[in-house]
Amino acid sequence: MNRSLLIAGIAATTLVLGACASKPKELPPEPGTANTQTTQPPMQPSGPVPGSQADFMASVMSDTVLFDLDRYNIDASDQGILQSQAQWLSRYPNKSVTIEGHADERGTRDYNLALGERRANAAKNYLVSLGIEPGRVMVVSYGKERPIALGSDEESWARNRRAVTVTVN
Amino acid sequence: MKLRFLVLAAGMASIPTLVAAQQVALPTSAAEPADEGLTGSVSDENEWQDLGIAIPAFPTNASVATEATGGTTEALGKNVARVVFNDLKNNGLFKPLGPDQLPAVAFPQVAAPTFDTWRGRSAEMLVQGFVKANPDGRLTVGCYLYDVALGSELARQGYVVKPDEWRRAAHKCADMVYSRLSGESPFFDSKIAYIAETGPKDRRRKQLAIMDSDGANHRFITNGQATALTPRYSPDYSKIVYLSYLNGAPRIYVYNVGTGQQTLVTSSTNPTFAPRWSPDGKWILYSMAIAGNTDIYRVPATGGTSTRLTDSPGIDVGGSYSPDGSKIVFESDRSGGQQLYVMNADGSNQKRISFFGGRAATPEWSPRGDQIAFTHMAGNFKIAVTDPYGKGMRSLTDSWQDEAPTWSPNGRIVQFFRTERGSGKTGIWQVDLTGRNERKLNTPVDGSDPAWGPVLP
Numbered sequence: 001m002n003r004s005l006l007i008a009g010i011a012a013t014t015l016v017l018g019a020c021a022s023k024p025k026e027l028p029p030e031p032g033t034a035n036t037q038t039t040q041p042p043m044q045p046s047g048p049v050p051g052s053q054a055d056f057m058a059s060v061m062s063d064t065v066l067f068d069l070d071r072y073n074i075d076a077s078d079q080g081i082l083q084s085q086a087q088w089l090s091r092y093p094n095k096s097v098t099i100e101g102h103a104d105e106r107g108t109r110d111y112n113l114a115l116g117e118r119r120a121n122a123a124k125n126y127l128v129s130l131g132i133e134p135g136r137v138m139v140v141s142y143g144k145e146r147p148i149a150l151g152s153d154e155e156s157w158a159r160n161r162r163a164v165t166v167t168v169n
Numbered sequence: 170m171k172l173r174f175l176v177l178a179a180g181m182a183s184i185p186t187l188v189a190a191q192q193v194a195l196p197t198s199a200a201e202p203a204d205e206g207l208t209g210s211v212s213d214e215n216e217w218q219d220l221g222i223a224i225p226a227f228p229t230n231a232s233v234a235t236e237a238t239g240g241t242t243e244a245l246g247k248n249v250a251r252v253v254f255n256d257l258k259n260n261g262l263f264k265p266l267g268p269d270q271l272p273a274v275a276f277p278q279v280a281a282p283t284f285d286t287w288r289g290r291s292a293e294m295l296v297q298g299f300v301k302a303n304p305d306g307r308l309t310v311g312c313y314l315y316d317v318a319l320g321s322e323l324a325r326q327g328y329v330v331k332p333d334e335w336r337r338a339a340h341k342c343a344d345m346v347y348s349r350l351s352g353e354s355p356f357f358d359s360k361i362a363y364i365a366e367t368g369p370k371d372r373r374r375k376q377l378a379i380m381d382s383d384g385a386n387h388r389f390i391t392n393g394q395a396t397a398l399t400p401r402y403s404p405d406y407s408k409i410v411y412l413s414y415l416n417g418a419p420r421i422y423v424y425n426v427g428t429g430q431q432t433l434v435t436s437s438t439n440p441t442f443a444p445r446w447s448p449d450g451k452w453i454l455y456s457m458a459i460a461g462n463t464d465i466y467r468v469p470a471t472g473g474t475s476t477r478l479t480d481s482p483g484i485d486v487g488g489s490y491s492p493d494g495s496k497i498v499f500e501s502d503r504s505g506g507q508q509l510y511v512m513n514a515d516g517s518n519q520k521r522i523s524f525f526g527g528r529a530a531t532p533e534w535s536p537r538g539d540q541i542a543f544t545h546m547a548g549n550f551k552i553a554v555t556d557p558y559g560k561g562m563r564s565l566t567d568s569w570q571d572e573a574p575t576w577s578p579n580g581r582i583v584q585f586f587r588t589e590r591g592s593g594k595t596g597i598w599q600v601d602l603t604g605r606n607e608r609k610l611n612t613p614v615d616g617s618d619p620a621w622g623p624v625l626p
Contacts, residue, residue: 070506072461105593108530108544108572109398109618110443111500111507113412113419114456114463114484117440121461140418141440141458145396150370152569152590 051092053167059091060084060165065123067161069104072119074126082123085165086130098138099123100164104157105144116141123163138168173329217350219264222257223292223317226250226268227310228276229300235308236332242308245335246300249310252339253296253346256357256383260582261606262347266292279313284320292317296346307331312342314349324349336385337625344624354537354579357382358625361584362400362409363597365389366615370593375617377411377424382577382621384611390424399443399573402622403450403470410434410444410453421455423470435468435475443487446470447514448494454478456486465499467514478516489534489541490514491557498522498532498541498557509543511557522559529553531573536623537580540602544572544585552585552600565604573617578624584610586617 048054057063063085065078074082089095101120103112120139128134149156227246239245247268254267271290274282279297287295295315303309307329314324326345328338337358344355365378377390377397390409391397398419400411409424421434421441434453435441443456453470456463463484468475479485483503490497498511501521507530509523523529527547534541538557545553545562550570555562570588577584577599584599587609597616600607610616 070502105588106550106570108507108546108550110456110486111484111502111530113440113442114458114486117458117463118461118484121458125461139461143419145373145375145398147371147593150593152593 051095051167056085056088056097056165056167059088063166064162064164066158067119067163069157069161070115072115072122074122078123079126082126083130086127086132089127089132089136096136096138096168097165098140098168100146100166101139101141102146102148102160102162102164103144104160105147105152106157107144109143112143113141116143119161119163123165217263220294220350221264221266221292222294222296222346223266223271223287223290224250224254224257224268224296225271225274227298227300228274228279229302230276231302233302235302236306237308237335242300242302245308246298249298249300249335249339249342250296252336252383253298253312253343256340256343257347259383259608261601261608263294263350266290279311282315282317284315284317287317294323294346294350296342298342303329308335308338310335310338310342312338312345314346336381336383340382353581355624356577356579356582359578360402360406360622360625361597361619362402362411362622363586363612363619364397364400364617365393365612366595366617367393373593377409377413378612378616379409379426380612387613399618399620401444401446401620403446404448404623405450406622406625408470410446412442412444421453423453432472434472435466437475445488445490447490448492454488454490454497456488465497465516476516478512479519485510487531489532491534492536492538496534496557498534500530500532500543507546509541509555509559522557523555523562524559525553525555525562533574533576535576535580536578540580542574542576542583544574552583554583554602563604565600565602566598566607571598573619575619575621577621584619584621586619588617 048058061081061084065081099120101116103115124137124139127137147160149159227249229242229246232241232243235242235245237245239248250268254265257263257265274297279299282295295317298312301309309329311327316323324345328341330338340358343357348355359382362379365376366373368374374393375396376393377400380387395413395415398412400409402409407426412419413422419440419442421444422431423434424431439457439459441455441457445454451470452467454467456465463486464477464479465485465488466475466477481503483501485501488497488499495514496511497514500507501510506528508521509529509532510519510521512519530544532541532543540554541557542554545551550572551564552566552571552574553562553564568587569590571585574583574585582599582601586595587598588595595615595617597610597619
């Protein structure tokens with residue numbers, strides 16, 4: 001029972017983190033059936049598949065860099081995060097990423113699309129400055145259309161002013 | 170689709186003479202047109218606003234079956250009068266009394282009102298009309314405006330419509346009454362494109378939708394699988410330009426209303442957004458980001474080569490043509506925050522016009538040319554207007570977040586959308602230039618990004 005709840009909890013967390021990556025949703029296993037009857041495939045002893053989104057998430061400091069109000073500069077903490085992403089990209093030279101640029105809800109729609117584009121490009125330019133081939137880094141702006149924090153307060157807005165790196169095949 | 174106008178002959182029994190789409194203007198001294206200018210005259214500081222107007226049901230010469238709402242020409246006559254009444258009432262215009270509050274009028278009285286009866290009902294103005302079924306299945310709707318105190322006719326029009334277009338005849342009638350009494354241009358017979366919104370804040374489904382100016386004839390255009398944003402009707406209503414994430418990235422599409430087909434506005438692989446039409450429908454303005462820098466471009470509506478109009482390192486976005494097509498107002502953050510700039514249509518002579526404190530965004534030039542509506546961000550997001558030189562700025566609304574104004578065809582009303590703090594729920598609202606008559610439009614679901622088109626021919 002406790003085990004099932006734990007699995008469900010992890011699945012839910014994964015869903016929240018992966019919301020922007022538009023990954024297929026996986027339902028938690030049916031309670032009570034998982035550990036007795038189903039023959040589990042052999043577990044990967046060493047965690048996620050190398051080069052996968054899960055591997056990316058496990059390897060980098062964060063998939064997300066945050067921005068100040070109306071700003072798009074890459075500050076010191078952003079640099080550390082992007083350096084860890086660049087290291088992962090160096091390890092898997094066949095992998096590409098998309099950087100999704102976002103703005104908070106306290107802006108007009110058109111401008112926020114342009115601002116999200118600017119932020120995603122700022123993150124991309126930093127990766128390129130670290131030696132990543134520009135063609136491996138796509139960008140897309142969602143403006144204010146896809147908030148991750150749902151409140152209308154400074155803390156939520158700060159979390160929504162972001163650029164999120166997502167792996168693609 | 171074109172609605173045929175008639176000038177009604179004096180005798181009701183005779184077949185009205187067909188003429189071109191001209192409004193009948195009978196000489197009278199009842200209402201002088203308001204003095205217009207660049208100072209931003211205000212719509213309801215005139216005495217006409219308090220006029221009581223009686224609008225009884227429109228009788229028919231012979232009640233026969235029709236496909237229009239109501240099923241018979243008699244029932245339809247009441248529905249037409251209701252639409253006229255609601256047009257005036259919902260926009261805070263005049264003091265109308267509708268067919269559900271008034272006695273019926275006999276068909277012969279339409280052209281010969283019993284003025285004494287109406288004088289006793291504190292109605293200064295009287296709108297009467299009729300509905301007739303034509304042998305070809307279409308309908309003739311007559312509309313008469315009388316000054317009760319003078320006991321004289323002020324205006325009359327007739328419209329020949331297909332049964333499914335009967336509401337247009339009612340809107341034309343309301344437009345005639347409004348124009349004749351206020352001196353303003355008509356606006357009721359027009360349509361709105363907007364974005365219908367459903368779902369939670371982090372997974373908002375956004376569909377392109379259209380409706381008449383009163384919310385009737387609502388239709389969803391897209392199914393919501395791809396996020397749709399910022400539509401604009403072409404001046405002839407044949408197309409809608411809008412942004413879609415159809416293939417994962419934001420791109421501008423031109424949707425053909427008649428065929429349902431859509432095409433990309435440019436073949437560029439860069440993201441394009443904030444599309445706008447030129448007043449003559451020949452050009453589309455759009456914004457495009459290249460390597461993070463957004464500038465404004467112009468492309469022939471039929472496709473072809475784009476011309477870049479701005480080249481600042483800041484974000485230049487949006488844009489709205491002056492009614493004569495000679496100038497464009499747009500927003501730019503080249504000086505720091507978002508501000509309004511005006512340039513010539515070829516991109517020359519770019520000058521900042523907003524110095525109001527706070528930020529200014531989403532400018533829309535009034536169809537009359539005398540005002541620019543915009544989103545004023547100073548604490549709250551308010552809808553405000555200024556003249557084209559940045560003078561005489563006034564706020565029309567004050568709520569947590571109002572944005573993206575669009576003008577009524579006559580430049581007297583501004584529609585916008587309002588976002589609720591916290592929930593992120595949205596609704597389409599409108600306010601007149603006084604800022605006093607503010608109301609929410611009824612839409613089937615939440616709505617944003619309204620775009621009001623011109624008056625139909």
